[in-house]
Amino acid sequence: MDLIVEQPKLSDADGEDRLSALPDDVLIHILVLVDDAAESARTSILSRRWHRRRLWALLPELNFNFIEHRRIGAALAAHEAPGLGLVFALTKDASPESASAWLPIAARDLYGQIYLEVVVRPEEAEERCGGAIHLPCFDKASCIMLKPGFLRLALPPSGVFARLKDLWLVDFQVAHGQCGLGDLLSSQRCPSLQSLVVRNARGLDSFTIRHDSLLDMELSDLDRLQQLTVVAPALQKLKVCGCFADPPNRDMSAANISAPRLTKLEWTNDYDPSSIQIDIKRMTLLERLNIQLFIQGGLEGDSQHNHYCMMLLRHFGRIHTLDLLITYPTGICTGPYMMEHMPRLPNITYLALCVFAYGHSFGASSFDVLRRCTSAKKLDLYFLPERELEEQTPCPSGCTCDEPPSWRTEELALNCLEEIVILRMRGTEHEVALVQRLFHWATSLKRLKIDFHELIPESKVKELRQLLPSFSRPDVCIDWSDL
Secondary structure, three states: OOOOOOOOOOEOOOOOEOHHHOOHHHHHHHHHHHOOHHHHHHHHHHOHHHHHHOHHHHOOEEEEEOOOHHHHHHHHHHOOOOOEEEEEEEEOOOOHHHHHHHHHHHHHHEEEEEEEEEOOOHHHHHHOOOOEEEOOOOOOOOEEEEEOOOOEEEOOOOOOOOOOOEEEEEEEEEOOOOOOHHHHOOOOOOOOOOEEEEEEEEOOOEEEEEOOOOOEEEEEOOOOOOEEEEEOOOOOEEEEEOOOOOOOOOOOOOEEEEOOOOOEEEEEOOOOOOOEEEOHHHOOOOOEEEEEEEOEOOOOOHHHHHHHHHHHHHOOOOOOEEEEEEEOOOOOOOOOEOOOOOOOOOOOOEEEEEEEOOOOOOHHHHHHHHOOOOOOOEEEEEEOOOOOOOOOOOOOOOOOOOOOHHHHOOOOOOOOOOEEEEEEEOOOHHHHHHHHHHHHHOOOOOEEEEEEOOOOOHHHHHHHHHHHHHHOOOOOEEEOOOO
């Protein structure tokens, strides 16, 4: 409901309190729009009935912005509404004990979403390493999002999260001697769970999840993870990134994944079939695959990483969408080129090519990928530069990033390609050179969409708007609008 509220006039000439004449549901709706529990309480000075009835205590949503845990607990204890749809808490208070005191109060009445973020410096979290935030059982909550700033998190040993559909656990440490994450996330204790995110967890070296209804799962930046078991017959989307950073024990399986209904797999880790067991043969519904490849050997293991990712690609004879992240060294390119064993992918329909170039020329590698995906009808190009727009400097003498240079003149028949989307374009020499060749190769191109980097100068945008159409056929529609 949209409300139009005139500038409050607390009383007229006869002393009438006009705000007090408004019904409670209207006043509560106004207070919800205040979006901060403390500010909502202070508004009681506007009306005698507002003050007498403590209407802020009837709010269905409570937002706490940078408030100490003890004050959050006091507000929740005074809350009188029959239920809570939202508790949002952003705090710099790094006291695990204080957070553990008010979370059970929230769990008692919460039927919707809770978001807790503790903003602390890493050294503060280390100082508090002796205590832990004890997570109670939220039996009625539908969404839990916790970001405790690397404070320790102790999970409840019992209880059923009966209505929980979405769970985010980010930036936390597993409490000493306790890692019941797999038990907590079982079908028995979270029967309604559909979406799970576990990101940047310290102390999580083993994780097993068996769930019958989970649909979407992300595991990211779990660099100490050694053992992963996933048995999820309904799972449709799986993202595993930045895990297994330490070399796993080759005598045992580092990962065992069974998800026969998977439609999207994002795997930006090593893939060694001797230690990573993914039941690929049963993934007949897979439509989208996301992997990372290194262009030239910069670090130990890059070549082996590429080799295993190529093996993963070869398992899929037909796949609708390929998301490919290609990464160059941050310094000079002098190592061996590592893309020559990439298989041909004749049944790709949609190719999303993300490039971390670090100032290098990426035309040769892009050409190499495109000539293996000639059936693609749509191409997305993501340019992923540094945040700041630094002036491009030429590669130092001896850099081999542009080899072989024949891509600038060699023919390539991309006869199926009808649409190209370019994201975060800065207008560098390397970007413009590739776009020019794409216009030449894509003889059936119908539409080009361009999204410029947010920091690109207006003068550069104007220059590109004049230059790029000169490479194109007249019948190609170029869309400059925001994407």
